[in-house]
Amino acid sequence: MKVxxxxxxxxxxxxxxxxxxxxxxxxLYCAPGNAGIAEVAELRPVDPLxxxxxxxxxxxxxxxxxxxxxxxxxxxxVADAVRAVGIPVFGPxxxxxxxxxxxxxxxxxxxxxxxxxxxxxVCTTPEEVDEALDAFGAPYVVKDDGLAAGKGxxxxxxxxxxxAHALRCDRVVIEEFLDGPEVSLFAxxxxxxxxxxxxxxxxxxxxxxxxxxxTGGMGAYSPxxxxxxxxxxxxxxxxxxxxxxxxxxxGTPFSGLLYAGLAIxxxxxxxxxxxxxxxxxxxxxxxxxLRTPLASVLLGSAxxxxxxxxxxxxREDAAVTVVIASHNxxxxxxxxxxxxxxAEVAELxAPHAYVLHAGTRSEGDAVVSAGGRVxxxxxxxxxxxxxxxxxxxxxxxxxxxxxxxxxxxxxxxxQQR
Ligand code: AMP
Ligand code: GLY
Numbered sequence: 001m002k003v004x005x006x007x008x009x010x011x012x013x014x015x016x017x018x019x020x021x022x023x024x025x026x027x028l029y030c031a032p033g034n035a036g037i038a039e040v041a042e043l044r045p046v047d048p049l050x051x052x053x054x055x056x057x058x059x060x061x062x063x064x065x066x067x068x069x070x071x072x073x074x075x076x077x078v079a080d081a082v083r084a085v086g087i088p089v090f091g092p093x094x095x096x097x098x099x100x101x102x103x104x105x106x107x108x109x110x111x112x113x114x115x116x117x118x119x120x121x122v123c124t125t126p127e128e129v130d131e132a133l134d135a136f137g138a139p140y141v142v143k144d145d146g147l148a149a150g151k152g153x154x155x156x157x158x159x160x161x162x163x164a165h166a167l168r169c170d171r172v173v174i175e176e177f178l179d180g181p182e183v184s185l186f187a188x189x190x191x192x193x194x195x196x197x198x199x200x201x202x203x204x205x206x207x208x209x210x211x212x213x214x215t216g217g218m219g220a221y222s223p224x225x226x227x228x229x230x231x232x233x234x235x236x237x238x239x240x241x242x243x244x245x246x247x248x249x250x251g252t253p254f255s256g257l258l259y260a261g262l263a264i265x266x267x268x269x270x271x272x273x274x275x276x277x278x279x280x281x282x283x284x285x286x287x288x289x290l291r292t293p294l295a296s297v298l299l300g301s302a303x304x305x306x307x308x309x310x311x312x313x314x315r316e317d318a319a320v321t322v323v324i325a326s327h328n329x330x331x332x333x334x335x336x337x338x339x340x341x342x343a344e345v346a347e348l349x350a351p352h353a354y355v356l357h358a359g360t361r362s363e364g365d366a367v368v369s370a371g372g373r374v375x376x377x378x379x380x381x382x383x384x385x386x387x388x389x390x391x392x393x394x395x396x397x398x399x400x401x402x403x404x405x406x407x408x409x410x411x412x413x414x415q416q417r
Contacts, residue, residue: 001295002027004058005041006048006078007069008034010323010358010376011280014287015067015294016041017356022293029061035367036357036375048073051081058087065090065299068256071277075101075147079256088302089256092276096247096254100276103143103173110271113246115239117271120175129166132174133159141178145171153214178263178270183224184282185232185260187240188297191253193306194240195297196232198289198314199224200282201413206330208408215330216373219409221320221384222285225416231269235260239271255301281321284356284378288319320387320410321378322395323358326369327402333372335359340399342367345377353379353394369400384414 001024005012013036019025020040031054033043046057049072058066066082068074068091077094091097098105104122109115118141121132133140140162144152154165155177166172182204186197200222206212228234239260247254259275287294291313300306326333345355356378359371377395381387388410395405 001025001064001299002062003029003065003067003295004061004063005030005067005069006046006054006073008032008037008048009069009280009371010356010373011278011283012069013037013040013356013358013376014284014378015069015278017354018287018290018294022295024293024295027061029063031057034357034370035360035362036355038362048078049076051076051078054078055081055085055087058082059085063087065295065302067091067298069277071097071100071147071275074256074276088299090298090302091256092254093252095252097276099243099247099254099258099274101147103145103273104171106274107173109243109246109250113242115242115271116268118175118178120173123166123172123174124170126167129163129172129174133162133166136174136176139177141175142166143173143175144169145173178265178272180263180265181226182272183227183231183262183264184220184279185235185240185262186278186282186286187236187258187260188301188306189240189244189255189258190301190304190306191244191248191255192304194236194244194258195306195309195312196236196240197286197312198222199227199231200279200285202279202282203406203409206325206404208406213330215325217279217281218323218325218406219321220282220285221318221387221410221413222282222289223318225384225413227264231264235262235269238269243274255304280358281323281376284321284376285319288378288380289315289317291315315380317380317382318384318387319378319380320384320391321356321376322391322405322409323373324375324377324395324398324400324403324405325373326359326371326400327404329372329404334402335369335371337369337401337403339367339369339374341397344397345394348397349379349390349394352381353377353390355394355398369403374400374403384410388414
């Protein structure tokens with residue numbers, strides 16, 4: 001099978017790594033990719049937001065499957081453009097991707113499907129904003145309605161800051177604060193059948209101890225030793241299947257990856273948000289644990305044949321990933337700095353630890369930073385403590401001027417069993 005992956009972050013590197021290890025895949029392309037992905041896939045230049053260009057490339061390459069990684073192309077309808085030329089695609093239509101593209105749409109789907117989530121108001125005027133802020137009180141949760149690359153959500157006790165953020169958005173969702181640990185649970189679906197993956201936890205804040213601004217995610221681990229073993233079944237029944245059914249009944253079937261961002265509150269599980277694609281960096285740890293070859297699962301989603309696949313099989317291993325971000329991430333990340341130590345990790349730490357590239361590019365013989373999140377250093381082990389230890393050993397070999405990473409990824413969880 002020939003597979004074309006669209007995107008160029010650590011999530012796409014993780015997807016390409018798994019696909020490159022799958023004996024069903026005999027040609028693997030990534031567009032536009034990055035310096036690390038180039039080691040496992042052939043890179044092609046493309047504007048990932050240009051559906052016609054992606055469809056043309058897929059046709060030229062005679063791809064049997066196109067996998068669209070990031071949300072922006074999905075919301076822009078890139079999967080529709082590829083489907084229109086008759087090539088199977090992993091990823092929802094532009095309409096179904098509104099589940100991530102519009103928080104108001106997601107809230108409407110959840111209400112119709114009876115999916116538990118924070119109570120919320122959609123506001124478009126300062127009066128509505130004031131009313132909603134006062135209805136819920138502090139801590140205030142204010143979300144830009146549209147796609148904002150992880151920067152649209154403000155959670156604060158400061159009413160003036162909450163109000164100022166709300167007034168900067170054309171349309172804003174203001175909601176009840178959800179207490180409790182967060183879990184990311186992914187499911188692969190073809191619009192009818194839903195296959196949940198293993199849960200993971202992400203670290204959204206920039207600094208140790210969950211301090212600092214929200215980011216795209218600074219690290220992740222899986223499994224979650226502290227979680228209720230019934231969590232996946234419960235979320236399947238109360239969240240994932242009802243959402244997929246509701247979207248199908250609306251005439252906008254959702255196929256691809258349904259990402260439920262959950263809060264485990266004292267009153268039960270609540271959905272914080274849906275995403276329409278694999279999460280980054282959680283994908284790095286979830287795929288590290290998946291034993292089933294990936295291509296058949298993604299193709300089953302694209303072709304509507306997930307019901308005939310054997311159950312997914314998982315390794316006993318735990319996995320941890322630590323994101324190395326550039327100087328000044330997330331505000332004004334500096335790029336163009338050379339990265340050292342990649343060869344040392346490959347030589348000394350493989351196969352248990354390896355570096356997935358997020359924002360990098362080649363410059364002659366050097367690899368330089370090209371984004372806010374630069375690398376996602378991933379490791380597996382017999383438990384979280386071992387995986388964590390291996391990940392941080394590899395992180396210590398990497399040099400990148402001014403870079404930052406959290407030192408507490410999976411720290412608490414690795415002490416639980
Ligand atoms: P989102 O982009 O919706 O995932 O929000 C980013 C982060 O903001 C989440 O991962 C949570 O940490 C936090 N957040 C979002 N909504 C809520 C909420 N209702 N209550 C508490 N924290 C929230
Ligand atoms: N890890 C959060 C996200 O992918 O949105």
